[in-house]
Amino acid sequence: MLVLKNLQHNEFLEKVNQKSGSNVLNCYQCGKCVSTCPVSGYMEITPRQVMQYIKLAEDEKLFAANSTWYCLTCSSCSARCPREIEIPRVMEAVRHLAIEANILPDSSKIKSIKKFHDIFISMIKRYGKMFELRLMAEFNLRTGQFFKDIALAPKAIGKGKLKFKSEKIKNLKGLKRLFEMNQKLESEIQNTENASKHESK
Ligand code: SF4
Numbered sequence: 001m002l003v004l005k006n007l008q009h010n011e012f013l014e015k016v017n018q019k020s021g022s023n024v025l026n027c028y029q030c031g032k033c034v035s036t037c038p039v040s041g042y043m044e045i046t047p048r049q050v051m052q053y054i055k056l057a058e059d060e061k062l063f064a065a066n067s068t069w070y071c072l073t074c075s076s077c078s079a080r081c082p083r084e085i086e087i088p089r090v091m092e093a094v095r096h097l098a099i100e101a102n103i104l105p106d107s108s109k110i111k112s113i114k115k116f117h118d119i120f121i122s123m124i125k126r127y128g129k130m131f132e133l134r135l136m137a138e139f140n141l142r143t144g145q146f147f148k149d150i151a152l153a154p155k156a157i158g159k160g161k162l163k164f165k166s167e168k169i170k171n172l173k174g175l176k177r178l179f180e181m182n183q184k185l186e187s188e189i190q191n192t193e194n195a196s197k198h199e200s201k
């Protein structure tokens with residue numbers, strides 16, 4: 001059962017709203033997102049419930065659930081949301097906050113998704129685009145499934161879908177600068193939050 005806590009000041013809601021650019025308080029629990037979502041049946045907490053958990057500052061329960069990790073970012077839900085909430089961005093914001101808090105669901109599937117997520121981001125930082133062959137190889141190595149999908153490789157190579165050589169985008173420096181700016185902004189926000197917490201004590 002959900003327990004109402006900290007309704008006066010919900011820091012979790014503020015953080016999710018800030019990261020997602022949406023106002024979760026606008027959700028009126030119609031459930032259209034659940035009926036549209038292709039994976040809601042596999043989620044421990046449905047997208048509608050995710051909104052409610054955020055409003056109730058139930059961050060740890062959300063971090064421990066598979067829901068935000070199962071989200072495909074397909075946007076079917078937000079296309080039908082009558083309150084125009086960017087649900088995939090909300091899911092992503094919760095996922096990032098879970099990573100920051102270092103709380104992941106206790107499931108090998110989610111751990112694999114997290115590894116895929118980390119490799120994906122590191123590829124983007126290194127090349128500015130995806131290098132599929134390396135992504136596949138690193139993922140298989142890090143998850144101990146050395147020959148996973150290996151049978152698909154010849155076909156994919158034949159169709160030019162898997163390249164042996166990595167290609168970098170032209171303005172990789174610019175992209176790196178964007179990552180650095182984002183990190184700087186995040187730490188400035190964190191410092192401001194810490195300072196205002198300190199003042200209110
Ligand atoms: S469709 Fe929008 S308003 Fe309806 S429950 Fe989902 S998030 Fe809330």
Ligand code: SF4
Pocket residue numbers: 033036037038039040047070071072073074075076077078087088091
């Ligand atoms: S974006 Fe995520 S929550 Fe929304 S419909 Fe797609 S999978 Fe479901």
